[in-house]
Amino acid sequence: MxxxxxxxxxxxxxxxxxxxxxxxxxxxxxxxxxxxxxxxxxxxxxxxxxxxxxxxxxxxxxxxxxxxxxxxxxxxxxxxxxxxxxxxxxxxxxxxxxxxxxxxxxxxxxxxxxxxxxxxxxxxxxxxxxxxxxxxxxxxxxxxxxxxxxxxxxxxYLQAQSIFTNVLGAPLLAGRRAFVPAPLDVPHTxxxxxxxxxxxxxxxxxxxxxxxxxxTPSAPPLTIRQLATRFTDVAGAPAPKLTAIPGPIVYATGLFSPMLRELRTTAYQFARPFVMDSTAATATFGLRHQPIDAALREAVALLGGTPVGGALADQSATTA
CATH class of the missing domain: 3.40.50.720 (NAD(P)-binding Rossmann-like Domain)
Structure with missing residues (x-):
């Protein structure tokens, strides 16, 4: 073995x-x-x-x-x-x-x-x-x-350790306004x-x-606004209320918040399209990305919510 x-x-x-x-x-x-x-x-x-x-x-x-x-x-x-x-x-x-x-x-x-x-x-x-x-x-x-x-x-990542799950997830599940330290309408993988x-x-x-x-084979890029909308849909939560935090405020807050201070380092990833091409891995190994709504159901469950549709099925990446 x-x-x-x-x-x-x-x-x-x-x-x-x-x-x-x-x-x-x-x-x-x-x-x-x-x-x-x-x-x-x-x-x-x-x-x-x-x-x-x-x-x-x-x-x-x-x-x-x-x-x-x-x-x-x-x-x-x-x-x-x-x-x-x-x-x-x-x-x-x-x-x-x-x-x-x-x-x-x-x-x-x-x-x-x-x-x-x-x-x-x-x-x-x-x-x-x-x-x-x-x-x-x-x-x-x-x-x-x-x-x-x-x-x-x-x-x-969709399920953990990202601006999406660490910043947006909890307020969106609670139906509160989410304050996002990034532009809302820029495509991102x-x-x-x-x-x-x-x-x-x-x-x-x-x-x-x-x-x-x-x-890694990944779903087509989505903006933060699009992703938040898909997230609340699969969670059965209210439509997302989002506000982008202006850059100078993010910078100033970063003086006191280690997380926001680190986000300043990678702010460029959200300021313009940040798109990853994974066709080489798909063609070579036959891997297909997990459907994004399935991944978001997992994110909902990990954040303590109950995804629409009940129990999670096997949602691992599949081989063609």
């Missing part, structure tokens, strides 16, 4: 663990606290992601190592480098492929839809660092230090965590995916 090692028990790591476990694979999921999904195929382990020796021991004999870590944005510059280095060491000593759950930050400000060939041109230190993590891993593979590496990139998990597993287990980056 294959064993997969997942670092990080957030939404992406947990969803990936469940995806693998439901396929009958054995999973070790590692977090500082030892949390993770309860499943007979999942072993939850408490460990420090900067401890290279410990990670290398846990990686011994595994099919793949998944980097699903996601430190708080305001700690990226301090937390990411030692964790990325420890994971490279674990991949080197174990010989297991390293799969990185990445993002679109490394591209920096763009004007056209992003493909995997879009230059990694981010200049802000925090955003450039994500590109540097990928470059270092790819360089290690090309130097023969690690067997294989791949990065799976997704956009803002949104990614389901189920699709991210499916793409991570494909990247780990299909050698065609190795040693390059892939974009």
């Amino acid at each position: 294959s064993v997969h090692l997942i670092l990080g028990a957030g939404m992406v790591g947990t969803t990936t663990a469940r995806h693998l476990a439901d396929r009958g694979e054995q999973v070790r999921i590692v977090s500082r606290s030892g949390r993770g999904p309860t499943h007979p195929q999942v072993e939850r382990i408490a460990a420090d992601a900067t401890d290279a020796d410990r990670l290398a021991s846990l990686a011994n004999g595994v099919t793949a190592i998944y980097n699903c870590l996601n430190p708080a944005y305001h700690r990226w510059l301090t937390d990411w480098p030692p964790m990325a280095a420890a994971l490279l060491t674990a991949a080197e000593r174990s010989g297991a492929p390293l799969v990185i759950a990445g993002c679109l930050y490394g591209y920096g400000e763009v004007t056209d839809p992003m493909t995997e060939q879009t230059p990694l041109a981010a200049r802000h230190p925090k955003l450039a660092m994500r590109a540097d993590i990928w470059r270092a891993a790819l360089a290690a593979q090309r130097a023969g230090r690690i067997r294989a590496v791949t990065e799976v990139r997704g956009s803002d 949104w990614t389901s965590t189920n699709d991210m998990a499916a793409m991570l597993v494909a990247a780990a287990t299909d050698q065609r995916a190795w040693n390059r980056a892939w974009h």
Whole structure:
């Protein structure tokens, strides 16, 4: 039986663990606290992601190592480098492929839809660092230090850890006005965590995916206003009431709010169309994105609401 090692028990790591476990694979999921999904195929382990020796021991004999870590944005510059280095060491000593759950930050400000060939041109230190993590891993593979590496990139998540769920979700479910620190009518790609998990597993287990980056199949772009309307529809909540917060107020509030301060760094992603092209992964692996209303029903349930339609069905990404 294959064993997969997942670092990080957030939404992406947990969803990936469940995806693998439901396929009958054995999973070790590692977090500082030892949390993770309860499943007979999942072993939850408490460990420090900067401890290279410990990670290398846990990686011994595994099919793949998944980097699903996601430190708080305001700690990226301090937390990411030692964790990325420890994971490279674990991949080197174990010989297991390293799969990185990445993002679109490394591209920096763009004007056209992003493909995997879009230059990694981010200049802000925090955003450039994500590109540097990928470059270092790819360089290690090309130097023969690690067997294989791949990065799976997704956009803002529909179910968790995004401006949508963290800022809009609760007030929309309560029928209150949502104050949004971004323009309301700019197209933006949104990614389901189920699709991210499916793409991570494909990247780990299909050698065609190795040693390059892939974009996760995602639904067609929607504006924040369109997404909020779909969200309230599936939640059976009142039509959304939205107000965009002017940029100067976001900037001033960021002096006192770490979250809003970090949003200033990525404000460009909402100021103009921010669109990800994932046709390469769809064509290569036959993956299709989860229907957006199904993903939003999950978001409703995770935020404590009751989605219209009752119990959730299996809504994972499907293979053609």
